[in-house]
Amino acid sequence: MYNIAGRFPVLKVELMNINHGTRRQSVVGLILTRLFNGEYAPGARLRVEHLAEQCDVSVTPIREALVELAGFGVIKLQPNRGAEVSPFGPKQLWEICHLRRILESEAVRGCVGHFTPSELEQMEADFARLSTADRDEDWLEETKLLDNQLHSLISERCGNKRLSYEINRYAVLYRTLRDARHSMRTARSNYSEMDENLEHLAIVRGIIKQDREAAAEAMGDHVNQAGNALVQDLFGKQAIADADLDPYVAGQVTPTEAL
Amino acid sequence: MYNIAGRFPVLKVELMNINHGTRRQSVVGLILTRLFNGEYAPGARLRVEHLAEQCDVSVTPIREALVELAGFGVIKLQPNRGAEVSPFGPKQLWEICHLRRILESEAVRGCVGHFTPSELEQMEADFARLSTADRDEDWLEETKLLDNQLHSLISERCGNKRLSYEINRYAVLYRTLRDARHSMRTARSNYSEMDENLEHLAIVRGIIKQDREAAAEAMGDHVNQAGNALVQDLFGKQAIADADLDPYVAGQVTPTEAL
DNA sequence: TTAAAATTGATTATGTATAATATTGCGGGC
DNA sequence: GCCCGCAATATTATACATAATCAATTTTAA
Numbered sequence: 362m363y364n365i366a367g368r369f370p371v372l373k374v375e376l377m378n379i380n381h382g383t384r385r386q387s388v389v390g391l392i393l394t395r396l397f398n399g400e401y402a403p404g405a406r407l408r409v410e411h412l413a414e415q416c417d418v419s420v421t422p423i424r425e426a427l428v429e430l431a432g433f434g435v436i437k438l439q440p441n442r443g444a445e446v447s448p449f450g451p452k453q454l455w456e457i458c459h460l461r462r463i464l465e466s467e468a469v470r471g472c473v474g475h476f477t478p479s480e481l482e483q484m485e486a487d488f489a490r491l492s493t494a495d496r497d498e499d500w501l502e503e504t505k506l507l508d509n510q511l512h513s514l515i516s517e518r519c520g521n522k523r524l525s526y527e528i529n530r531y532a533v534l535y536r537t538l539r540d541a542r543h544s545m546r547t548a549r550s551n552y553s554e555m556d557e558n559l560e561h562l563a564i565v566r567g568i569i570k571q572d573r574e575a576a577a578e579a580m581g582d583h584v585n586q587a588g589n590a591l592v593q594d595l596f597g598k599q600a601i602a603d604a605d606l607d608p609y610v611a612g613q614v615t616p617t618e619a620l
Numbered sequence: 621m622y623n624i625a626g627r628f629p630v631l632k633v634e635l636m637n638i639n640h641g642t643r644r645q646s647v648v649g650l651i652l653t654r655l656f657n658g659e660y661a662p663g664a665r666l667r668v669e670h671l672a673e674q675c676d677v678s679v680t681p682i683r684e685a686l687v688e689l690a691g692f693g694v695i696k697l698q699p700n701r702g703a704e705v706s707p708f709g710p711k712q713l714w715e716i717c718h719l720r721r722i723l724e725s726e727a728v729r730g731c732v733g734h735f736t737p738s739e740l741e742q743m744e745a746d747f748a749r750l751s752t753a754d755r756d757e758d759w760l761e762e763t764k765l766l767d768n769q770l771h772s773l774i775s776e777r778c779g780n781k782r783l784s785y786e787i788n789r790y791a792v793l794y795r796t797l798r799d800a801r802h803s804m805r806t807a808r809s810n811y812s813e814m815d816e817n818l819e820h821l822a823i824v825r826g827i828i829k830q831d832r833e834a835a836a837e838a839m840g841d842h843v844n845q846a847g848n849a850l851v852q853d854l855f856g857k858q859a860i861a862d863a864d865l866d867p868y869v870a871g872q873v874t875p876t877e878a879l
Numbered sequence: 880t881t882a883a884a885a886t887t888g889a890t891t892a893t894g895t896a897t898a899a900t901a902t903t904g905c906g907g908g909c
Numbered sequence: 910g911c912c913c914g915c916a917a918t919a920t921t922a923t924a925c926a927t928a929a930t931c932a933a934t935t936t937t938a939a
Contacts, residue, residue, distance in 0.1 A: 380699075381900080382699035382700035382901080382920060410891085419921055424680075424684060428644070428687045432687075432688060434786075440639075440892090441893070441929045442891090442892075443891070443892055453782070456780045456781060456782035456783065459782070463723070464722070467722050471866060471868045471869060520866025520868055520869050521719075523718070524718065526693045527719065530691075530693075607779025609732065609733070609832075610779050640929070641929075643893080644893095668918085668920095669918085677894075677895090680893080701918090701919075
C-alpha cells in the first residue's frame, strides 16, 4: 500500500490507516482534540453525516463515538435532536481538574499500606534525586516517566477498581488536554516552573508516613498545580479570573486560601 | 394501532412501545437490571445479535447501549472481541457506593453558602419533623420525596457542573440498584431501620453551620448507611465479609473505625 | 387585525436491514 | 511446537424507512 498522504484534506488524513475495531476511539479522540482546541462554538450541533464525511468513516462509528463523548459530558445527546457541544472554557477545564483532584486524592488515601518498603524507598529516592538534579532533556524525560508511573501505581493500588477505572477515564480527557496544550503558542517550554518532583515527593512521603490526609492533600496540591499550568497555557494568564468560579472551587485553586 | 401485548415472550414485551429516540436508554436499563439481578455470569459474552433478538430491536441501538454500558464500567468492550460483563458482587457494589460517597461528599462541601436562610430553615424543619413523626405510608412517601429533593439540590448547587453531571451519572446505577432490590425476597420492608431523616438532618445542619467537613462527613455516613442496606438486601447479611474489601474502604463502611 | 394554532415541507436523527470486510478462535494437519 | 483454513462473530459500510424537529406558512379564532 502506498502512503497517499497529501491527496486528501488534512482533516481526513488524521483518521486514515486506523486499525479495524478502533474507529470509534479514533473519532472520540479527534472530536475531543477539536473541542479542547476551541474549534467548536458552545451549543454547536454535531451532524452525524457531516462528521462521517470529515473523518472518512461511515456514520456507524460516528454515532457510537457520540455516545461515548456524551458519557464524558463534553456533548449533550438529546433524543431526536442529536448532539450539541457543551461549553468548554477555563471554568469547564477547572471543573475537570476538580474531578481529577477528587478522584486521585481518594485513590492516594486508599493506596496507603499497599506498597512494599522497598518500593517506597525507591520512589522517594527517585523523586528526591530528580527534584534537585540539573534540568535537561533527560531529566524531563525521566520526570514524565516517573510521573506516569506514580499516578498509575497509585490508581492500581487504591483498593477500589471502580475508582481506578474512573481515574483512567478522566486520564483520557487529561491526556488530550495536555496534547492540545502543545499546539498552543503560549505553551510554556522551559523547566523553571516545574516542581512536579517535589510535589510527588510530598505525596510519597505522605504514603510512607501512612498519613492519608497528608498524602491526599499533597496529591490535591499537585493536581492543582498541573491544572493551573494547563489553564494558563490553554487560556492565558487571566483565565482564572475569567473562569468565574465558585468561591469554594476557586479557593481550592490556591490551596493556601482554601484550607 | 392495537396493543398486541401478550403475543410475544416476556423479554420482548419489556422493550415494546418505547418511544422513538430512546431505544438505547431502554436497552441500557434492561441490561443494567439484568446485571444487578445476577443474570449474567462474570466474564459472560454479550453477543450483539443475541441481544437484538431478545430486545426486539436492531443491532444499532444495541451497540450504542454497549458503548454506554462500557462507560459505566459494568462491561468491558474489547476491540474486535465484543463485550464481556465485568464481575458484579458485594465488592463491586461497595465500590459503587464508595464512588457515590466521594462525589456527593464533595458536592456537599461545595454547596455550602449556596442556599438562602429560608431554604435551610425549611429543610431543617422538614427533616426534624419527619425524623420523629409516626411512620406510615405517607411518611415513607414524604421521606423519599425529600430525599430526592435534598440530593438533587445539593448536586445542583455544588458549584461544579461536571461534579453534578457525574453524580447524576451514578444516580442511574443507583436507581437501578434500588429497583433491583425490590425484586429480591430479602428486601426489608419495615421502617424500623430507616434513619434517613436523621442523617439528612445532620447534613443540613452541617450546611447551616457552614462547616464543610461536618456536612461532608454526615453525607458520607448517609451514603454508607444507604449502601449498607443495599448490600444486605442484594447479597445477604454476611455480604460485607464476603466482599473482601480493602481495609481502608472497609473501614469506611463502619465510619467509627475509619476515622 | 392580530395572535394563536395547525399545516406543510425540508432537514436531520433514529432505526432497520443487509452485505462486505476484518478479526478471532479453534481444530486439523504438518 | 507451528501454520493454514474455516466458522463464528465483530465491525464497518451502505441504503433505506420511519419519525421527530424546526421554520415558514396558512388557517383559525378572539
